[in-house]
Amino acid sequence: MLLLCILSNMLHSILMLVALTIWALIIWSLRLYQMLRLLKPFPKRYAIISASAVVNRFLPTIPGLLLGIDYSWAKKSSVYNGTKWNVHVTVAIGSCRSALWIADTETIREVCSSRKRFPKGVEHYNVLLVFGPNMISAADSDWKRFRKISATAFSETNNALVWKCTTEIIQNTVIDQWKEQSAIHVSIQDLTHKISLSVMAAAGMC
Structure with a gap:
C-alpha cells in the first residue's frame, strides 16, 4: 500500500513536470512565432x-x-x-x-x-558610473543637463581643430618617421596613448 502511494506521488510529480514543460514550450513557441512574424x-x-x-x-x-x-x-x-x-x-x-x-x-x-x-538603454552603461554621473550613462533631463554643459567643447570649430592637430601629429610621429623603414614593430597601446596626449596638448595650446 505504501509502495502504491509512493508510486502514485511520483507519477503525479512527473505528470505535473511534463504539463509545466509543455506549457512552457507552448508559451515559448508563441513568443517566437510572434517575434518572427514581426x-x-x-x-x-x-x-x-x-x-x-x-x-x-x-x-x-x-x-x-x-x-x-x-x-x-x-x-x-x-x-x-x-x-x-x-x-x-x-x-x-x-x-x-x-x-x-x-x-x-x-x-x-x-x-x-x-x-x-x-530610448537609450542606459542600463548597458552602468559600468561607466564608476567615474560618476556622465552624459553617456544619463538619459532624459539628466542627459540634457550634461549636454548643455559639454556642448561648447564639441562645437564644429573645436572638432576641426582636433582633426587638424591629429593629422599633423600622425604625419610627424608616424608617417615621416616610418616611411624609410621596411618593417615596423610597435605597441598600439603605447602609440595611441602618445598620440592622444599629444592631440590634447596641441589642441589645448591653440
Missing part, C-alpha cells in the same frame, strides 16, 4: 544564445549556438551580400530575443538623434 521582411541569423550574452565575448562562432567573439567585426558587410537590405536581425531562439543591426548612416543618425522614438 521580423519577417528582414534577413536573419539564428543562434540559441543571445548576441548580448557575455559568453559571446570569449568564445568563437559556433553555428546555431553562438554568434561568437567580434561577430559584427568579423562578418562586416558579408551579412548583407545578396540582399536588398542594409539591416539584418540576429534572433536568439532560446530567449526569444532579437537584435537589429544597422549598416546605414542615415538610419543610424535618425536612431541616435530621436531619443523619444528610440
Whole structure:
C-alpha cells in the first residue's frame, strides 16, 4: 500500500513536470512565432544564445549556438551580400530575443538623434558610473543637463581643430618617421596613448 502511494506521488510529480514543460514550450513557441512574424521582411541569423550574452565575448562562432567573439567585426558587410537590405536581425531562439543591426548612416543618425522614438538603454552603461554621473550613462533631463554643459567643447570649430592637430601629429610621429623603414614593430597601446596626449596638448595650446 505504501509502495502504491509512493508510486502514485511520483507519477503525479512527473505528470505535473511534463504539463509545466509543455506549457512552457507552448508559451515559448508563441513568443517566437510572434517575434518572427514581426521580423519577417528582414534577413536573419539564428543562434540559441543571445548576441548580448557575455559568453559571446570569449568564445568563437559556433553555428546555431553562438554568434561568437567580434561577430559584427568579423562578418562586416558579408551579412548583407545578396540582399536588398542594409539591416539584418540576429534572433536568439532560446530567449526569444532579437537584435537589429544597422549598416546605414542615415538610419543610424535618425536612431541616435530621436531619443523619444528610440530610448537609450542606459542600463548597458552602468559600468561607466564608476567615474560618476556622465552624459553617456544619463538619459532624459539628466542627459540634457550634461549636454548643455559639454556642448561648447564639441562645437564644429573645436572638432576641426582636433582633426587638424591629429593629422599633423600622425604625419610627424608616424608617417615621416616610418616611411624609410621596411618593417615596423610597435605597441598600439603605447602609440595611441602618445598620440592622444599629444592631440590634447596641441589642441589645448591653440
